Amino acid sequence: MGIRAGHWDDWALQGLLGRKAATGQRVSLVVPARNEAATVGAVVSRVREALMETVSLVDEVVVIDSDSVDDTYAVAASAGARVHRSAEIRPDLGTHPGKGEAMWKSLFVTSGDLLVFMDADLHDWDTHFVPGLLGPLLHDPEVQLVKGFYDRPGADGPLEGGRVTELVARPLIALLFPALGDLVQPLAGEWAVRRSWFAGLSVPTGYAVELAALVDTVRAAGPSAIAQVDLGVRAHRHQALRDLGGMATQILAAALARVGVEGADAVGEAVLRQYLRGLEPVERVVPTLERPAAEAYL
Ligand SMILES: O=c1ccn([C@@H]2O[C@H](COP(=O)(O)OP(=O)(O)O)[C@@H](O)[C@H]2O)c(=O)[nH]1
Ligand SMILES: O=C(O)[C@@H](COP(=O)(O)O)O[C@H]1O[C@H](CO)[C@@H](O)[C@H](O)[C@H]1O
Numbered sequence: 001m002g003i004r005a006g007h008w009d010d011w012a013l014q015g016l017l018g019r020k021a022a023t024g025q026r027v028s029l030v031v032p033a034r035n036e037a038a039t040v041g042a043v044v045s046r047v048r049e050a051l052m053e054t055v056s057l058v059d060e061v062v063v064i065d066s067d068s069v070d071d072t073y074a075v076a077a078s079a080g081a082r083v084h085r086s087a088e089i090r091p092d093l094g095t096h097p098g099k100g101e102a103m104w105k106s107l108f109v110t111s112g113d114l115l116v117f118m119d120a121d122l123h124d125w126d127t128h129f130v131p132g133l134l135g136p137l138l139h140d141p142e143v144q145l146v147k148g149f150y151d152r153p154g155a156d157g158p159l160e161g162g163r164v165t166e167l168v169a170r171p172l173i174a175l176l177f178p179a180l181g182d183l184v185q186p187l188a189g190e191w192a193v194r195r196s197w198f199a200g201l202s203v204p205t206g207y208a209v210e211l212a213a214l215v216d217t218v219r220a221a222g223p224s225a226i227a228q229v230d231l232g233v234r235a236h237r238h239q240a241l242r243d244l245g246g247m248a249t250q251i252l253a254a255a256l257a258r259v260g261v262e263g264a265d266a267v268g269e270a271v272l273r274q275y276l277r278g279l280e281p282v283e284r285v286v287p288t289l290e291r292p293a294a295e296a297y298l
Contacts, residue, residue: 003182003223004143007230008132011139016131017055019138026059028112028195029130032086032102034066036120037075039237043120044079050127057131062110063120064089064102072120084109093297096289099189100209107199107294114138115198119189124153124235133192136227144197144225145217149184150234161235162187168248169211172255179218183228186214187251190231199295206287207247208254215258242274246286253288 020027029047033040044061051058063076063083077083087095089105103117114137116130129148136143152161165187173180180186187210197217204212217225239247249272256262268289273281 001224003180004136004227005182005184005230006132006135006227008128008135008232010229011131011135013055013057013131016134016138017057020057020134023138025113025138026111027057027114027116027134028106028110029058029061029116029118030103030106030110031061031063031076031081031118031120032066032099032106033063033068033072033076033120034099034102035068035070035072037068037071039123040072040081040120041075041079043118043122043125044076044081046127047118047130048080051130057134058116059112060110062106064106064109066099066102067097082109090297096205096287096291098204098206098287100203100207100212101205101291103209104203104205104291104294107195107298110195113195114192115195116192117189119236121237122234123237124233125190126232129190129231129234132229132231133190135229137192137194140227142224143227144194144221145213145227146192147183147185147214147226147228148188148190148231148234149228150188150190150231152185153233153235155238161238163241164207164244164248164251168251172211172251176255176259177215177218179223180214180226182223183214183226185228186211188234189236190234196295199298200293202293203291204250204254205289205291206250208250208288211251212254212258212290215255245272245274246284249286250288253286254290257288257290
């Protein structure tokens with residue numbers, strides 16, 4: 001069997017609540033956020049209202065403030081989230097920049113048996129994303145990781161989002177990881193995973209966290225350990241093209257490391273040279289470090 005696909009409304013909310021109660025599992029929504037004051041409040045407040053206050057599907061909403069320099073922390077806290085600064089979680093383990101670092105650190109400040117990750121920069125989404133992602137985990141013990149997929153509006157049209165997905169992730173999957181070929185949105189930031197499973201994974205500290213989790217999961221447990229759920233439409237803030245060069249470098253570094261090619265130097269960073277005009281390069285130091293499985297520190 002390959003990667004199973006479902007639709008968010010395959011699972012009635014009451015049925016999910018029943019399964020959650022019957023299995024005694026807790027659910028943590030984790031939102032990694034760097035400079036997301038404009039949108040993080042709505043993500044937190046809407047999920048809290050719909051899935052914590054109205055029903056008890058989510059037990060905690062945790063925002064990991066990832067080196068923000070805006071009001072992310074205050075906005076998320078006033079919306080009702082438990083907020084932690086990534087750098088202040090387990091300082092004995094040091095701190096690194098990046099989305100994956102924030103998600104790795106979330107393991108030390110959450111209690112959920114099931115973790116649901118959502119980006120903080122969403123502006124076209126709905127709260128059904130969360131039950132949709134939980135459906136396979138609450139109903140199928142074989143599933144360890146659930147990816148959301150959706151139509152992704154971009155700057156050039158209703159289906160033009162996902163530049164790194166189309167130009168980097170899908171080619172990597174085609175060439176190196178064909179078992180993941182069924183995945184519609186391999187880089188989607190909306191995904192869910194069993195805590196015990198995520199705690200056993202090596203986690204890239206940057207943007208490669210999503211692809212690495214998929215590769216390591218399909219290798220360790222096969223495609224039946226992964227499910228994907230149609231969540232409808234999702235729009236988010238789009239980074240500038242050259243900033244996605246850093247993301248692409250991190251994803252490529254993690255992929256190459258998983259096929260025995262150590263592209264980055266030993267200290268866990270790569271220097272990406274970009275050019276805006278003429279011969280003068282703009283050098284971007286790109287962290288390619290990975291955190292070891294968190295279970296050893298929990
Ligand atoms: O160092 C970082 C970079 C990003 N993010 C968060 O990770 C999510 C996805 O990042 P981003 O929007 O930059 O990626 P994109 O969606 O453009 O691929 C967002 O909630 C960011 O705030 C983070 O927590 N730390
Ligand atoms: O899919 C993609 O190509 C990138 C960038 O999307 P856009 O080109 O800005 O629509 O966005 C995803 O990739 C990141 C790395 O995995 C994730 O962190 C983001 O959540 C996801 O939006």
